[in-house]
Amino acid sequence: MLEESDDPVVKTVKLSLKTGRKRKVTEAVDEAKECLKMKEIIGQTQTDRRGLGSNTAKWWSKTEGKEKRT
Template sequence: MLEDSEDPVVKTVQPTIKTGRKWKVVEAVDEAKECLKIKEVIGQTQTDRKGLGSSTAKWWSKAEGKEKRNMVINEIRLNEDSRRVQKAV
Protein backbone atom coordinates (compact mmCIF):
# COMPACT_ATOMS: atom_id res chain seq x y z
CA MET A 1 0.00 0.00 0.00
CA LEU A 2 2.81 2.39 0.82
CA GLU A 3 4.44 1.93 -2.61
CA ASP A 4 1.33 3.30 -4.33
CA SER A 5 1.19 6.50 -2.29
CA GLU A 6 1.48 9.86 -4.03
CA ASP A 7 3.71 11.25 -1.26
CA PRO A 8 7.41 10.66 -2.14
CA VAL A 9 8.40 10.32 1.52
CA VAL A 10 5.81 7.62 2.14
CA LYS A 11 6.89 5.78 -1.04
CA THR A 12 10.47 5.47 0.18
CA VAL A 13 9.55 4.10 3.62
CA GLN A 14 10.22 0.35 3.76
CA PRO A 15 8.82 -1.05 7.02
CA THR A 16 10.32 -4.24 8.37
CA ILE A 17 7.76 -7.01 8.68
CA LYS A 18 8.72 -9.99 10.79
CA THR A 19 7.24 -13.10 9.21
CA GLY A 20 9.67 -15.79 10.30
CA ARG A 21 12.54 -17.64 8.65
CA LYS A 22 10.84 -19.46 5.79
CA TRP A 23 8.78 -16.73 4.12
CA LYS A 24 9.83 -13.17 3.27
CA VAL A 25 7.14 -10.65 2.34
CA VAL A 26 9.34 -8.50 0.10
CA GLU A 27 10.54 -11.52 -1.90
CA ALA A 28 7.00 -12.89 -2.28
CA VAL A 29 5.62 -9.53 -3.47
CA ASP A 30 8.47 -9.03 -5.95
CA GLU A 31 8.01 -12.56 -7.30
CA ALA A 32 4.25 -12.03 -7.68
CA LYS A 33 4.76 -8.74 -9.56
CA GLU A 34 7.23 -10.41 -11.92
CA CYS A 35 4.78 -13.29 -12.54
CA LEU A 36 1.99 -10.83 -13.35
CA LYS A 37 4.22 -8.98 -15.82
CA ILE A 38 5.24 -12.26 -17.46
CA LYS A 39 1.59 -13.34 -17.70
CA GLU A 40 0.87 -10.11 -19.55
CA VAL A 41 3.68 -10.80 -22.03
CA ILE A 42 2.43 -14.35 -22.59
CA GLY A 43 -1.13 -13.15 -23.02
CA GLN A 44 -4.43 -14.85 -22.35
CA THR A 45 -4.30 -18.59 -23.00
CA GLN A 46 -7.09 -21.08 -23.54
CA THR A 47 -7.46 -23.35 -20.49
CA ASP A 48 -10.87 -24.98 -20.87
CA ARG A 49 -13.71 -25.49 -23.34
CA LYS A 50 -15.30 -22.05 -23.09
CA GLY A 51 -13.97 -20.78 -26.39
CA LEU A 52 -11.63 -18.04 -27.44
CA GLY A 53 -12.41 -14.59 -26.10
CA SER A 54 -15.17 -15.73 -23.74
CA SER A 55 -13.27 -14.70 -20.60
CA THR A 56 -11.72 -11.38 -19.74
CA ALA A 57 -8.24 -10.88 -18.35
CA LYS A 58 -6.92 -8.16 -16.07
CA TRP A 59 -3.63 -6.78 -17.28
CA TRP A 60 -0.93 -5.50 -14.92
CA SER A 61 -0.10 -2.43 -17.01
CA LYS A 62 -3.73 -1.25 -17.12
CA ALA A 63 -4.56 -1.85 -13.45
CA GLU A 64 -4.29 0.93 -10.89
CA GLY A 65 -4.20 1.25 -7.11
CA LYS A 66 -6.35 -1.24 -5.26
CA GLU A 67 -6.76 -3.45 -8.32
CA LYS A 68 -2.97 -3.92 -8.54
CA ARG A 69 -2.80 -4.78 -4.85
CA ASN A 70 -5.58 -7.35 -5.26
CA MET A 71 -3.80 -8.87 -8.27
CA VAL A 72 -0.57 -9.23 -6.25
CA ILE A 73 -2.43 -10.80 -3.32
CA ASN A 74 -4.20 -13.29 -5.58
CA GLU A 75 -0.92 -14.20 -7.30
CA ILE A 76 0.78 -14.81 -3.93
CA ARG A 77 -2.16 -17.04 -2.91
CA LEU A 78 -1.90 -19.01 -6.15
CA ASN A 79 1.85 -19.49 -5.67
CA GLU A 80 1.44 -20.64 -2.08
CA ASP A 81 -1.39 -23.02 -3.02
CA SER A 82 0.71 -24.57 -5.78
CA ARG A 83 3.64 -25.00 -3.35
CA ARG A 84 1.32 -26.76 -0.88
CA VAL A 85 0.03 -29.08 -3.59
CA GLN A 86 3.59 -29.88 -4.71
CA LYS A 87 4.59 -30.68 -1.15
CA ALA A 88 1.52 -32.87 -0.64
CA VAL A 89 2.21 -34.83 -3.81
Template sequence: MLIPKLLWPLLVYEICSTTVEAIEAKINKFTRRWLGVPPGLTDVAMYCRKAMLRLPLKSILEEYKCGKARLLSMLEDSEDPVVKTVQPTIKTGRKWKVVEAAGEAKECLKIKEVVGQSQTDCQGLGSSTAKWWSKTEGKLKRDMVINEIRLSEEYRRIQKTVQQPQQGQWTNWDNALQKSLTWNEI
Protein backbone atom coordinates in the same frame (compact mmCIF):
# COMPACT_ATOMS: atom_id res chain seq x y z
CA MET B 1 -14.88 -16.21 13.67
CA LEU B 2 -11.47 -16.88 15.15
CA ILE B 3 -9.31 -15.94 12.18
CA PRO B 4 -10.20 -12.21 11.92
CA LYS B 5 -9.66 -11.74 15.66
CA LEU B 6 -6.33 -13.57 15.46
CA LEU B 7 -5.08 -11.97 12.25
CA TRP B 8 -5.30 -8.37 13.37
CA PRO B 9 -2.56 -8.63 16.04
CA LEU B 10 -0.49 -10.79 13.69
CA LEU B 11 -0.61 -8.11 11.01
CA VAL B 12 -0.13 -5.07 13.22
CA TYR B 13 2.76 -6.35 15.31
CA GLU B 14 6.08 -7.69 14.07
CA ILE B 15 5.58 -11.40 14.57
CA CYS B 16 7.75 -13.86 12.67
CA SER B 17 6.30 -16.55 10.44
CA THR B 18 7.66 -19.37 12.62
CA THR B 19 5.55 -18.13 15.51
CA VAL B 20 2.50 -18.12 13.24
CA GLU B 21 3.34 -21.69 12.16
CA ALA B 22 3.46 -22.74 15.82
CA ILE B 23 0.09 -21.08 16.48
CA GLU B 24 -1.39 -22.83 13.46
CA ALA B 25 0.00 -26.20 14.59
CA LYS B 26 -1.63 -25.73 18.00
CA ILE B 27 -4.97 -24.77 16.43
CA ASN B 28 -4.70 -27.69 14.00
CA LYS B 29 -4.32 -30.07 16.93
CA PHE B 30 -7.59 -28.89 18.47
CA THR B 31 -9.36 -28.79 15.09
CA ARG B 32 -8.36 -32.40 14.37
CA ARG B 33 -9.67 -33.47 17.76
CA TRP B 34 -12.92 -31.55 17.20
CA LEU B 35 -13.43 -33.06 13.72
CA GLY B 36 -12.57 -36.54 14.99
CA VAL B 37 -9.85 -37.17 12.42
CA PRO B 38 -6.58 -38.97 13.19
CA PRO B 39 -3.72 -36.83 14.52
CA GLY B 40 -1.54 -37.89 11.58
CA LEU B 41 -3.79 -36.07 9.10
CA THR B 42 -1.75 -33.31 7.51
CA ASP B 43 -2.72 -29.71 7.06
CA VAL B 44 -2.94 -30.41 3.33
CA ALA B 45 -6.18 -32.33 3.83
CA MET B 46 -7.62 -29.51 5.91
CA TYR B 47 -6.66 -26.48 3.79
CA CYS B 48 -6.11 -27.69 0.21
CA ARG B 49 -8.54 -26.22 -2.32
CA LYS B 50 -7.82 -28.79 -5.02
CA ALA B 51 -8.54 -31.81 -2.83
CA MET B 52 -11.47 -34.08 -3.58
CA LEU B 53 -13.07 -33.15 -0.26
CA ARG B 54 -12.65 -29.49 0.59
CA LEU B 55 -13.26 -28.31 4.13
CA PRO B 56 -14.32 -24.71 4.88
CA LEU B 57 -11.15 -24.01 6.86
CA LYS B 58 -8.58 -21.29 6.24
CA SER B 59 -4.90 -21.54 6.96
CA ILE B 60 -3.77 -18.91 9.44
CA LEU B 61 -0.30 -18.93 7.92
CA GLU B 62 -1.69 -18.32 4.42
CA GLU B 63 -3.89 -15.48 5.66
CA TYR B 64 -0.90 -14.03 7.56
CA LYS B 65 1.23 -14.08 4.40
CA CYS B 66 -1.51 -12.52 2.30
CA GLY B 67 -2.12 -9.85 4.93
CA LYS B 68 1.55 -8.92 5.10
CA ALA B 69 1.68 -8.75 1.29
CA ARG B 70 -1.42 -6.54 1.29
CA LEU B 71 0.19 -4.26 3.87
CA LEU B 72 3.39 -3.99 1.83
CA SER B 73 1.45 -3.22 -1.32
CA MET B 74 -0.62 -0.54 0.43
CA LEU B 75 2.54 1.11 1.74
CA GLU B 76 4.23 1.02 -1.67
CA ASP B 77 1.16 2.37 -3.51
CA SER B 78 0.32 5.04 -0.94
CA GLU B 79 -0.79 8.50 -2.07
CA ASP B 80 1.15 10.15 0.76
CA PRO B 81 4.53 11.37 -0.55
CA VAL B 82 6.26 10.73 2.80
CA VAL B 83 5.14 7.12 2.89
CA LYS B 84 6.13 6.66 -0.77
CA THR B 85 9.69 7.95 -0.24
CA VAL B 86 10.35 5.77 2.80
CA GLN B 87 10.99 2.16 1.89
CA PRO B 88 8.61 -0.01 3.94
CA THR B 89 10.26 -2.54 6.23
CA ILE B 90 7.92 -5.29 7.29
CA LYS B 91 9.68 -7.84 9.45
CA THR B 92 8.45 -11.40 9.12
CA GLY B 93 11.46 -13.35 10.35
CA ARG B 94 14.18 -15.24 8.49
CA LYS B 95 12.12 -18.09 7.08
CA TRP B 96 9.73 -16.08 4.90
CA LYS B 97 10.21 -12.51 3.69
CA VAL B 98 7.25 -10.54 2.41
CA VAL B 99 9.34 -8.38 0.06
CA GLU B 100 10.77 -11.45 -1.67
CA ALA B 101 7.38 -13.20 -1.85
CA ALA B 102 5.68 -10.12 -3.30
CA GLY B 103 8.54 -9.71 -5.80
CA GLU B 104 8.21 -13.34 -6.89
CA ALA B 105 4.45 -12.94 -7.24
CA LYS B 106 4.91 -9.84 -9.40
CA GLU B 107 7.46 -11.67 -11.55
CA CYS B 108 5.06 -14.61 -11.99
CA LEU B 109 2.33 -12.19 -13.07
CA LYS B 110 4.70 -10.54 -15.57
CA ILE B 111 5.63 -13.98 -16.95
CA LYS B 112 1.94 -14.83 -17.29
CA GLU B 113 1.50 -11.60 -19.23
CA VAL B 114 4.35 -12.49 -21.60
CA VAL B 115 3.12 -16.06 -22.10
CA GLY B 116 -0.32 -14.78 -22.93
CA GLN B 117 -3.87 -15.45 -22.03
CA SER B 118 -5.12 -18.97 -22.49
CA GLN B 119 -8.74 -20.03 -22.79
CA THR B 120 -9.77 -22.69 -20.30
CA ASP B 121 -13.41 -22.87 -21.26
CA CYS B 122 -15.46 -22.90 -24.47
CA GLN B 123 -16.44 -19.21 -24.62
CA GLY B 124 -14.25 -18.46 -27.61
CA LEU B 125 -11.33 -16.17 -28.32
CA GLY B 126 -11.15 -12.79 -26.64
CA SER B 127 -14.07 -13.36 -24.29
CA SER B 128 -12.07 -13.41 -21.07
CA THR B 129 -12.17 -10.33 -18.85
CA ALA B 130 -8.81 -10.81 -17.11
CA LYS B 131 -6.62 -7.71 -17.09
CA TRP B 132 -2.93 -7.78 -17.71
CA TRP B 133 -0.30 -6.80 -15.22
CA SER B 134 0.96 -3.71 -17.05
CA LYS B 135 -2.55 -2.27 -17.46
CA THR B 136 -3.68 -2.74 -13.87
CA GLU B 137 -3.37 -0.27 -11.03
CA GLY B 138 -4.10 0.04 -7.35
CA LYS B 139 -6.40 -2.41 -5.67
CA LEU B 140 -6.67 -4.76 -8.66
CA LYS B 141 -2.89 -5.12 -8.86
CA ARG B 142 -2.75 -5.73 -5.11
CA ASP B 143 -5.44 -8.41 -5.40
CA MET B 144 -3.56 -10.09 -8.23
CA VAL B 145 -0.38 -10.25 -6.14
CA ILE B 146 -2.29 -11.66 -3.16
CA ASN B 147 -3.96 -14.30 -5.36
CA GLU B 148 -0.54 -15.27 -6.71
CA ILE B 149 0.75 -15.73 -3.14
CA ARG B 150 -2.29 -17.89 -2.40
CA LEU B 151 -1.52 -19.96 -5.51
CA SER B 152 2.07 -20.45 -4.38
CA GLU B 153 0.84 -21.68 -0.98
CA GLU B 154 -1.55 -24.06 -2.73
CA TYR B 155 1.32 -25.27 -4.92
CA ARG B 156 3.40 -25.89 -1.78
CA ARG B 157 0.56 -27.97 -0.33
CA ILE B 158 0.20 -30.00 -3.53
CA GLN B 159 3.96 -30.69 -3.49
CA LYS B 160 3.68 -31.90 0.10
CA THR B 161 0.75 -34.14 -0.83
CA VAL B 162 2.55 -35.78 -3.72
CA GLN B 163 5.49 -36.58 -1.43
CA GLN B 164 3.24 -38.49 0.97
CA PRO B 165 2.31 -41.83 -0.61
CA GLN B 166 -0.71 -42.71 1.54
CA GLN B 167 -2.32 -39.31 2.07
CA GLY B 168 -1.52 -38.15 -1.45
CA GLN B 169 -3.55 -40.89 -3.14
CA TRP B 170 -6.35 -38.46 -3.99
CA THR B 171 -4.08 -36.82 -6.58
CA ASN B 172 -4.40 -40.01 -8.67
CA TRP B 173 -8.20 -40.24 -8.50
CA ASP B 174 -9.59 -39.40 -11.90
CA ASN B 175 -13.26 -40.24 -11.64
CA ALA B 176 -13.96 -39.06 -8.10
CA LEU B 177 -16.39 -36.21 -7.58
CA GLN B 178 -15.18 -33.14 -5.76
CA LYS B 179 -17.24 -32.06 -2.78
CA SER B 180 -16.99 -28.83 -0.90
CA LEU B 181 -18.42 -29.14 2.61
CA THR B 182 -20.10 -26.26 4.39
CA TRP B 183 -20.22 -25.59 8.11
CA ASN B 184 -23.80 -26.87 8.29
CA GLU B 185 -22.74 -30.23 6.82
CA ILE B 186 -19.93 -30.62 9.34
Protein backbone atom coordinates in the same frame (compact mmCIF):
# COMPACT_ATOMS: atom_id res chain seq x y z
CA MET C 1 0.02 -0.52 -0.67
CA LEU C 2 2.59 2.10 0.32
CA GLU C 3 4.46 1.72 -2.99
CA GLU C 4 1.36 2.90 -4.88
CA SER C 5 0.94 6.07 -2.79
CA ASP C 6 0.93 9.52 -4.42
CA ASP C 7 3.15 10.96 -1.66
CA PRO C 8 6.86 10.65 -2.61
CA VAL C 9 7.93 10.34 1.04
CA VAL C 10 5.59 7.41 1.64
CA LYS C 11 6.80 5.69 -1.54
CA THR C 12 10.41 5.68 -0.35
CA VAL C 13 9.70 4.20 3.10
CA LYS C 14 10.93 0.61 3.38
CA LEU C 15 9.14 -1.34 6.07
CA SER C 16 10.67 -4.35 7.73
CA LEU C 17 8.06 -6.93 8.62
CA LYS C 18 9.09 -9.77 10.85
CA THR C 19 7.92 -13.13 9.61
CA GLY C 20 9.23 -16.60 10.16
CA ARG C 21 12.67 -17.64 9.11
CA LYS C 22 11.51 -19.44 5.96
CA ARG C 23 10.13 -16.53 3.93
CA LYS C 24 10.87 -12.87 3.59
CA VAL C 25 8.08 -10.44 2.74
CA THR C 26 10.02 -8.39 0.20
CA GLU C 27 11.09 -11.50 -1.71
CA ALA C 28 7.52 -12.84 -1.75
CA VAL C 29 6.11 -9.53 -3.03
CA ASP C 30 8.78 -9.25 -5.73
CA GLU C 31 8.13 -12.83 -6.81
CA ALA C 32 4.38 -12.21 -7.05
CA LYS C 33 4.95 -9.07 -9.15
CA GLU C 34 7.25 -10.99 -11.49
CA CYS C 35 4.59 -13.69 -11.93
CA LEU C 36 1.98 -11.08 -12.86
CA LYS C 37 4.34 -9.47 -15.36
CA MET C 38 5.07 -12.88 -16.90
CA LYS C 39 1.34 -13.58 -17.26
CA GLU C 40 1.05 -10.35 -19.26
CA ILE C 41 3.94 -11.36 -21.51
CA ILE C 42 2.43 -14.78 -22.16
CA GLY C 43 -0.98 -13.28 -22.79
CA GLN C 44 -4.43 -14.78 -22.47
CA THR C 45 -4.51 -18.52 -23.07
CA GLN C 46 -7.37 -20.92 -23.56
CA THR C 47 -8.11 -22.92 -20.42
CA ASP C 48 -11.45 -24.52 -21.22
CA ARG C 49 -13.78 -25.25 -24.13
CA ARG C 50 -15.26 -21.76 -24.42
CA GLY C 51 -12.50 -20.49 -26.70
CA LEU C 52 -10.29 -17.45 -26.92
CA GLY C 53 -11.85 -14.08 -26.24
CA SER C 54 -14.72 -15.38 -24.13
CA ASN C 55 -13.08 -14.20 -20.90
CA THR C 56 -12.11 -10.61 -20.32
CA ALA C 57 -8.69 -10.21 -18.73
CA LYS C 58 -7.60 -7.20 -16.68
CA TRP C 59 -3.89 -6.68 -17.03
CA TRP C 60 -1.91 -5.86 -13.92
CA SER C 61 0.03 -3.02 -15.52
CA LYS C 62 -3.17 -1.20 -16.52
CA THR C 63 -5.01 -1.46 -13.21
CA GLU C 64 -4.77 1.09 -10.41
CA GLY C 65 -5.38 1.36 -6.70
CA LYS C 66 -7.37 -1.35 -4.99
CA GLU C 67 -7.60 -3.53 -8.10
CA LYS C 68 -3.83 -3.64 -8.35
CA ARG C 69 -3.43 -4.62 -4.70
CA THR C 70 -5.93 -7.47 -4.97
